[in-house]
Amino acid sequence: MANKLISEIPLPKSIANVFSARNISTAKDALTLTEFELMELLDVGLTEVRSALSQISEIVAPPYQTALSLMEQRFQNEHLGGHFPTGLKGLDAALCGGIPFGVLTELIGPAGIGKTQFCLKLSLLASLPTNYGGLDGRVIYIDVESKFSSRRLLEIGLRSFPEIFQMKEMAQEMAGRILVLRPTSLAEFTQSLEQIKVSLLQKQVKMLVIDSMAALVSGEHEQGARRQQTLSWHISFIKSLAEFSRIPVVVTNQVRSRNHEDASRYSFQVQSRDGAIGTTMQYDSHLVAALGIQWAHAVTTRLVLEAKSGERFIKVAKSPISPPLAFPFHITSSGISLLSDDGKEVMGPEINAIHCQGHNEIINFGMEGLH
Amino acid sequence: MEIWRLPISASQRGKLISAGYTSLSSLSSISSSDLARELKVSESEAMNILKVASHSRGSETSNASCSIVEVLDTFQWWAGAQSAWDMLHDEESLMHITTSSADLDNILGGGIHCKEVTEIGGVPGIGKTQLGIQVAVNVQIPNDFGGLGGKAIYIDTEGSFMVERAFQIAEACIEDMSEYNRFLRKDFQECKIKMLPQDILENIFYFRICSYTEQIALINYLDKFLSEHKDVKVIVVDSVTFHFRQDFDDMALRTRVLSGMALKLMNLAKRFSLAVVLLNQVTTKHTEASFQLALALGDSWSHTCTNRIVLYWNGNERYAYIDKSPSLRSASAAYSVTARGIRNSSSSCKRIKMM
Numbered sequence: 001m002a003n004k005l006i007s008e009i010p011l012p013k014s015i016a017n018v019f020s021a022r023n024i025s026t027a028k029d030a031l032t033l034t035e036f037e038l039m040e041l042l043d044v045g046l047t048e049v050r051s052a053l054s055q056i057s058e059i060v061a062p063p064y065q066t067a068l069s070l071m072e073q074r075f076q077n078e079h080l081g082g083h084f085p086t087g088l089k090g091l092d093a094a095l096c097g098g099i100p101f102g103v104l105t106e107l108i109g110p111a112g113i114g115k116t117q118f119c120l121k122l123s124l125l126a127s128l129p130t131n132y133g134g135l136d137g138r139v140i141y142i143d144v145e146s147k148f149s150s151r152r153l154l155e156i157g158l159r160s161f162p163e164i165f166q167m168k169e170m171a172q173e174m175a176g177r178i179l180v181l182r183p184t185s186l187a188e189f190t191q192s193l194e195q196i197k198v199s200l201l202q203k204q205v206k207m208l209v210i211d212s213m214a215a216l217v218s219g220e221h222e223q224g225a226r227r228q229q230t231l232s233w234h235i236s237f238i239k240s241l242a243e244f245s246r247i248p249v250v251v252t253n254q255v256r257s258r259n260h261e262d263a264s265r266y267s268f269q270v271q272s273r274d275g276a277i278g279t280t281m282q283y284d285s286h287l288v289a290a291l292g293i294q295w296a297h298a299v300t301t302r303l304v305l306e307a308k309s310g311e312r313f314i315k316v317a318k319s320p321i322s323p324p325l326a327f328p329f330h331i332t333s334s335g336i337s338l339l340s341d342d343g344k345e346v347m348g349p350e351i352n353a354i355h356c357q358g359h360n361e362i363i364n365f366g367m368e369g370l371h
Numbered sequence: 372m373e374i375w376r377l378p379i380s381a382s383q384r385g386k387l388i389s390a391g392y393t394s395l396s397s398l399s400s401i402s403s404s405d406l407a408r409e410l411k412v413s414e415s416e417a418m419n420i421l422k423v424a425s426h427s428r429g430s431e432t433s434n435a436s437c438s439i440v441e442v443l444d445t446f447q448w449w450a451g452a453q454s455a456w457d458m459l460h461d462e463e464s465l466m467h468i469t470t471s472s473a474d475l476d477n478i479l480g481g482g483i484h485c486k487e488v489t490e491i492g493g494v495p496g497i498g499k500t501q502l503g504i505q506v507a508v509n510v511q512i513p514n515d516f517g518g519l520g521g522k523a524i525y526i527d528t529e530g531s532f533m534v535e536r537a538f539q540i541a542e543a544c545i546e547d548m549s550e551y552n553r554f555l556r557k558d559f560q561e562c563k564i565k566m567l568p569q570d571i572l573e574n575i576f577y578f579r580i581c582s583y584t585e586q587i588a589l590i591n592y593l594d595k596f597l598s599e600h601k602d603v604k605v606i607v608v609d610s611v612t613f614h615f616r617q618d619f620d621d622m623a624l625r626t627r628v629l630s631g632m633a634l635k636l637m638n639l640a641k642r643f644s645l646a647v648v649l650l651n652q653v654t655t656k657h658t659e660a661s662f663q664l665a666l667a668l669g670d671s672w673s674h675t676c677t678n679r680i681v682l683y684w685n686g687n688e689r690y691a692y693i694d695k696s697p698s699l700r701s702a703s704a705a706y707s708v709t710a711r712g713i714r715n716s717s718s719s720c721k722r723i724k725m726m
Contacts, residue, residue, distance in 0.1 A: 028584040031591075032624065034631050039380060045419070046378035057591030062579060064596075067525070068572035071534040081535070096535050103530045232617035240581055243530050263655040263662040266681060268692060268701075270663065294616060296495040297652045300531055318496035320533040323710065348687030352496065 003028060009059050015052050018042045027060045084207070084248045085133050087125055087160075088329070090341030091314065094322040095301070099248045104239060104298065108253040108289050109305030110356040113312060114331050115252045116147045118305070119209050121335035122250060124157050126207040127177040132161060137206030139178045140196060142189070144215040148180050159334035186216050193237055200245050207248050208241070214254035214290040231291065235298045251299070255287040255354050262288055287354040305329075306355045316343075317351045324351035377423055386410045387420070398424045461486075462698075466519055468510050468605055468646055470502065471544070472715045474704040475691055482509075484678070485519075485604065485646045488637050490611075492651035492666035493682030498689060498708045499650045500531045502682070503607040505713045506648055507575050508540050510605040513566075516548055521604025521645070522574040524593070528586065528613045532577065541571035543711030576603070583614035587628065590635050597643050606639070610650040612667045626671045633675035649676065688716055 004027045006019045022041050024030050030053065033041065038049045065073075075081045083097030092098045099105050099122070107115045123141055128134025141148060154175060157165040165171045183189040196208070217231060242249040289296060296302070302318035315326040325343025329336055373395045374387050390409050392398055398406075398421060407417035453461075467482030476482045483489055483506055493499050507525050512518025525532060545566050580586045597603055611632075619625040640647045656665040666673065666681065673679065679695035685705075692703040705716035 027588065028582075031584050031587045032628060034627060039378075043380045043382050045380050045383075045423075054591060054595065057588040058595065060585060060588035061592040062581070062585055062589065064524075064576045064578050066573045067532075067534055067537055067575035067577050068569055070577055071538065071572060074534065096533075100533070236614070236617045239530065243579075243581070261655065261662050263664045266664045266683060266692075267658065268681070268694065269683065269685075270661075293494070293653060293655065297610075297613075298529070299495075300529075302496070320500055320531055321536045321539075349684040350687070 004060055006030060006056070009056055011052055011055055015042070015044065015048055018044060019052075027056050030056055031060070078246065079130065079135060082246070084122075084126065084135060086122060087133065088314075088327070088336070088338045088341075090325075090327050090338050090343050091303075091316070093341070094316055094325050094343060095319060096321045099250065100301065101248050102243050102246045103249070103300035104242060105248065105250050105301040105303065106253055106299040107250060107303050107305060108255065109354065110255050110287065110307070113305045113307060114329070114336055115305060116211055117152075117331050118336050119211050119250060119252060120148070120153050121156055121160075123178050123207065123209055124153060124160075124174070124335075126248075127174045128161065128164070132164070135206035137177065137204045139207045139209065140205055141178055141180045142192065142208070142210045143180050143182050144189070144210070144212055146182060147211060150175065153178070155333060156335040159332075183216075189216055190234070193234070193241070197237075197241050200241070200247075205245075205247065207250070208238075210238075210249070210251045212252040212254055213295075214252075217291070218254075231295065235295060239298060253295070254290045255356075256290045258286050258288045287356060289354070304352070304354055306353075308355045308357055310357075314338075315346060315351055326351075373427075377420075377427060379420055379423055383410075383412070383416070383420060386412065395424050395428050399428070466604075466644070468506055468519060469512070469517075470706075471505055471509060471547075471713050472704075472706040474715050475706045475713070478691070478693055478699065478702040478704045479680075480699050483605070483646045483648060486640050486644055487677045488633065488640055488647040488649065488675075489678040489680065490649045490651055490666070490676035491680045491682060492653060494653050494664065494684070497682040497684065498706075498713065499682060500609055501536075501708045502713055503609045503648060503650055504532070504537050504540055506605055506646075507607050508537065508544050508571055508712070510646075511571050511574050512544070512548065516551065519604045520602075522576065522600065522602050524576045524578065524596075524603055524606045526578045526580060526586075526589065526606065526608045528580045528608070528610055530579070531609060534572070537572060537575065538568050539710065540712040541568035544571070547711075576600070580614065583619075583628070586611075586614055587632060590632055590639075593639055594635075597639060597645075601643070603643070603645060605646045605648065606636070607648045608636075608650065610652055612652040615668060616652070622669075626669065629668060629672050630675055633672070637677070 006016065006025055006027065009016075009027070011019070019025075019030065019042065024033075024041075030038070035046065035049050035053065038044075038053070039046060042049070071081075078101060080097045082101040083092075083095065083099065084101065085092045085098035107118055109115050119141070123139045125133060126135045126137065126139045129136045154165065154171060157171065157174065164174065181192050183192055196205070199205075238249060238251075296318075299318070300320065301316070301322075304313075304315040304317045306313055306315065312329050312331075313326045314329050316322045316324060324346045326346050327341070327343045328339040330339055331337075374384055374393055377384065387393075387398075387410065401421075403414055403418040403421055406412075406421065407414040410417065465481075466485040467476070467480070468485070469476050469482040470479070491499055491502060503525070507523035510519050510521045510523050513520045545568060548566075578589055580589060593606070615625055615629060636647045636649070639645070652667045653664050654667040655662045664683075666679070673695075676695075677697065678693070678699070681692045681694045683690055683692065685703075688705045689707060690703045690705050693699050693701050707714055707716045
């Protein structure tokens, strides 16, 4: 809508001509200038500029919907009101049905904790027919670190849904719905994304998995501001892709050590001499999410996978609908499963902390089965 | 050179000046046909220029022959001016939208103020969207219960609006109202409010924005929309930052566009007597020797909003801090996000800290 041509908008002839004479061809060009700039540029009076802008704005502005009609639309047209059940009952209950459609869901955790395992399980589930809880469609799996193991995928399938996967044709059909892309650089990834956006709907893609987002950037640039700039475009592109296609998008992220650039306090917190504020920081975890705070704002749901005293937990760290709960999980031959469906409520910013205690970090790519 | 201030096109201004008309009084006695001949423009253009000039002249300082008493009585020298005494009356009758947390309402002086722009920022997951949805629901509380009985506009730039959550919050709001009603009536009968959560959802106008151009266009269009929907009492923009953090290479342009947008929103707030709530994200800022958190969009933006509230973690609690306000003291209060929405913090050692 932003690139709507001025020529297509019903403006009075005189001003439309002036717009094109001054090379203001899209609505975006016209709306980014202030009223006075336009007056100077087009050499017309204020009233004409105002009326032209209001006409352009009316056309470019998106239509509204009442929240009620939005809800009804989602419940009528979409699977479970716009949620994709993960098969982990406690998590699905907390997330009001499952992973939400149309927005980004992030899986973050230290290496070897089970993010890829979770992604494999989700991809498998999405390919299944709806009576098995799936989305009955294709899955695009962008595998940046070459962690995708089809043997492991089929093992999960066989253990979780033996009735389907014991039949070779069915196994082939399901596995055939998962398309794996292996971009070797950020540029290739960008290209793949653009291609995906074009063919998403006609190819009946029902889920997009990016494993992992952080790996794409870590090889390319140094830390800090430059990396943020590179990702800005991708963040908004992936979000708009998710939005317009209304599919769940799962992205994995890595962790890194906290460094001096990671701020955690505001200026008014530092200034205060009150002992309660600022000095008692609960952040004893030395690990923080990679990709920075801009990315953290862009994801709608953040699931933190961590290890504490040898036990693994999946925590709902950020979600518009779920309270901050932690569920213990483990990884078996049939994929990831919860040890308890009753989540433990976590107080305070602890829900965002990422722990890595008592966890064996040996990662073996070649070995199928458990990490 | 008063001609500079006339809202006419640059070439017309240029022609006036080169023809020797540099002040408004010089245009007061000329007819439109003479002017058209002198400037070599069409008669209708000349008439337009004269009309604009006389309009500007009319709103200028009246001549000094006004008596002092008249001057003090009618402060109408400048169009739109109001005496501080008159404004006091307006300020006292200012309407608020409750946040459903009494502590938060207290430090806000009753709630989110109408006729003002309030910016609320915080780290991801602190509850900005939750507060936005709560306000969009609470604005609909009927007058009998101390609310505004108005509708809400929710401008979603990130897709964070979850309609199931809005339903939950609406349901809880109605239950609270029934509870209050029952309490008030003291007859312990089940006083069911006739409102349903669906009714509340129906009064939230949801716009989904996908680029900053659409954001600018929508804010321009709201002028017309609000004249057609006069019962809208709050506009929530969630978040105002998202589309301005990517795409902009020209920072000066970004600052200009943002300040233009903020002015328009302030204008809408004043004209239609509604509250504008802008949700903002957080970024790291390098100040002195350390890195600190600060609200996004830069220093120039921080001047544009009337009120600024920062949501942050303090220990295990969520706190709100009044960072900037022309009428409220700097204070912070604890709040919590529950299944029913924003509520008071449940911890027993909560206190309102005055800075």
